[in-house]
Structure formats: structure tokens, C-alpha cells
Amino acid sequence: MRGWWLVMGMCAASASLAADYVPLPGGSFASVIAADNKSAPAQIKPFRLRTEPVTNAEFLAFVRAHPQWRRDRVAPVFADGQYLSRWASADALGASELPQQPVTRVSWFAAQAFCESEQARLPSWYEWEYAAAADAHRADARSDPAWRDRVLDWYSRPSNTPLPLVGGDADVHGVRDLNGLVWEWVDDFNALLVSGDGREQDGADKVRFCGAGAANMQQKENYATLMRVAMLSALKASDTTNNLGFRCARPE
Numbered sequence: 001m002r003g004w005w006l007v008m009g010m011c012a013a014s015a016s017l018a019a020d021y022v023p024l025p026g027g028s029f030a031s032v033i034a035a036d037n038k039s040a041p042a043q044i045k046p047f048r049l050r051t052e053p054v055t056n057a058e059f060l061a062f063v064r065a066h067p068q069w070r071r072d073r074v075a076p077v078f079a080d081g082q083y084l085s086r087w088a089s090a091d092a093l094g095a096s097e098l099p100q101q102p103v104t105r106v107s108w109f110a111a112q113a114f115c116e117s118e119q120a121r122l123p124s125w126y127e128w129e130y131a132a133a134a135d136a137h138r139a140d141a142r143s144d145p146a147w148r149d150r151v152l153d154w155y156s157r158p159s160n161t162p163l164p165l166v167g168g169d170a171d172v173h174g175v176r177d178l179n180g181l182v183w184e185w186v187d188d189f190n191a192l193l194v195s196g197d198g199r200e201q202d203g204a205d206k207v208r209f210c211g212a213g214a215a216n217m218q219q220k221e222n223y224a225t226l227m228r229v230a231m232l233s234a235l236k237a238s239d240t241t242n243n244l245g246f247r248c249a250r251p252e
Contacts, residue, residue, distance in 0.1 A: 020050065020051040020052070021049060021248075021249075021250055022048060022049060022173055022175060023046065023048050023173075023252055024047055024048070024130070024131055024173050024175075026043075026046040026047060026252075027043075028041045028043055029041055029042045029044050029129070029140075031125075031129055031130075032129065032222060032226055033126075033192060033193075042126040044126050044127060044130050045251070047252050048251075048252055049123060049173070049247065049248075050118075050248045050249065051176055052167065052175075052176050052247065053102040053181065053246065053247045054103050054111075054114060054246055054247060055166055056087075056097050056098065056100070056101050056103045057093075057099035057100065059114060060099075062113075063090075063091065065117075066113065069114075070090040070091060071083050071090050072090040074110070076238075078107060078110065078238060079240065080107065080238050082105055082240050083105055083106070083107060083240050084103075084105050086105050096162075098165065100165040100166055101164070101165055102163060102181055102245040103245055103246075104240070104241065104244055105240040105242065105244075106240055106245065106246065107237060107238050108122075108189065108238070109237055112187075115246075115249075119250070120248035120249060121249060121250070122185055122187040122248060122249065123186055123187065123247070124186060124187050125187075125189070125192055125229075127249055128178075129225065132178040134175070134178075135147055135171055135172065136170070136172060138172060142222055148222060148223075150179070151180070151225075154179065155224050160242065164181060181245075183231060183243055183245070184244070184245055185232075185246040186232065189232040189233065192229050192232055192233040193230075
């Protein structure tokens with residue numbers, strides 16, 4: 001029996017490494033968060049991004065291969081009490097959680113550990129925002145009011161409804177489900193609202209986003225993206241939520 005579980009773990013690791021990653025060219029990008037805290041664009045190196053969010057089935061294979069990340073074994077410092085609470089048990093999804101739904105209720109620590117198992121990492125905010133700006137025909141569709149309205153409409157939907165399956169329409173890069181499915185962890189989530197001035201770097205500095213404090217943010221018409229910045233910056237690395245998942249990235 002022990003040998004069977006070892007084989008299963010090896011198969012899970014092999015399947016994990018086979019996940020699809022596509023190249024994105026990078027370049028100069030006008031982020032909602034200026035690189036110099038004023039107006040400078042972000043400079044993004046070419047990278048590869050997972051085409052879809054990590055699914056329940058993929059994360060289940062991961063925790064079976066790495067049992068320290070089971071919800072009944074994970075150290076409290078690495079995940080809150082609701083970690084993987086949507087699953088029926090520590091090693092089974094149950095009837096209400098489908099294998100091809102995006103996994104949620106995962107902490108930043110757990111997401112990073114999964115990405116490392118794919119020889120990858122979580123994307124940076126700039127990488128994620130750059131990829132999420134695309135639609136099926138354009139690398140940057142953010143100036144299109146219809147694109148902004150579709151994204152904002154999803155953000156306004158209740159978060160307690162069942163999640164769709166992964167596998168939506170691909171964008172111009174071949175990436176799916178960046179908008180309209182789940183929120184996603186990024187590597188530097190806890191630094192998004194820290195000032196570029198070292199004298200002001202006293203934590204997440206979340207007050208800067210609220211009300212008139214948002215005046216230093218770029219592209220205020222792209223409100224949905226600003227909402228994502230505010231939400232991510234309010235989290236701790238051990239936090240989990242019903243609509244927060246992740247995908248991984250690799251350097252090109």
C-alpha cells in the first residue's frame with residue numbers, strides 16, 4: 001500500500017510539471033501602480049504564464065504528494081482555519097467541489113509551494129496585470145469601455161455562488177480565465193500599496209488607497225483593477241477566501 005502511494009505521488013508530480021505555460025513578451029507597461037509611485041511605466045521581462053488557474057484536481061494531487069499541505073496537517077502559520085474548507089475532507093473534494101473548478105481557500109504560502117512543485121512561482125503583480133489586460137484580439141484592451149464594463153460586472157457578482165469550471169475563451173496570448181472566474185494571488189501582494197519612497201515603507205500602507213488617498217493611482221477609470229489591488233493588499237499570507245485562487249509563472 002505504501003508503494004502504491006509513492007507511485008501516485010510521482011505521477012502527480014509528473015502531471016504537475018506537464019501543465020501548459022505560454023510565453024508573454026513583456027515590455028513597458030502602464031500599470032495602475034506606477035513604478036516610481038508617480039507615473040513611470042513598469043518594465044516587465046519576458047515570462048511564461050500558466051494558461052489556466054490551478055484546479056481542485058491539481059491541488060488535490062499536490063496535497064496527496066505533499067501531505068504537509070493537507071488541511072489537517074498544515075502549520076497554522078501557513079494557513080488560516082478555513083484553508084481548503086470547501087473540500088469534503090482533507091484528501092477528498094466531495095460532491096459540491098468539482099475537479100475542474102479552480103481551487104480556492106488556499107493561502108499564499110500554499111500557492112507558492114504548489115508553484116514550486118511545478119518549478120515555477122507566483123506571478124508578480126505587474127506580470128499578472130499585464131497578462132490580464134489582454135482580450136481575444138488585443139494585448140492591451142483596457143482603453144475599451146466595453147472590456148472594462150465586463151470585468152467590473154464580474155466583480156459585482158455575489159461571491160457565494162458556485163464557481164464555473166476553468167477553460168474559458170483564450171486571450172491573444174493563449175491564457176484563460178484571468179478575468180471573470182476568481183481573484184488570484186500574486187507574489188508581491190503585500191507590497192502593492194507601499195510607497196516608492198523608502199521613508200514611507202511602514203507596511204501595506206492601506207490608507208493610501210481609500211477615498212482621496214487613491215489619487216496617486218493610475219488609470220482611475222480602470223476601477224476593477226484598482227479593486228483587486230485594494231483586496232490583495234489587505235490580505236495576510238495565511239489568509240484564504242472563497243473566491244481567491246492562483247496560477248503560476250516562470251521566467252522565460
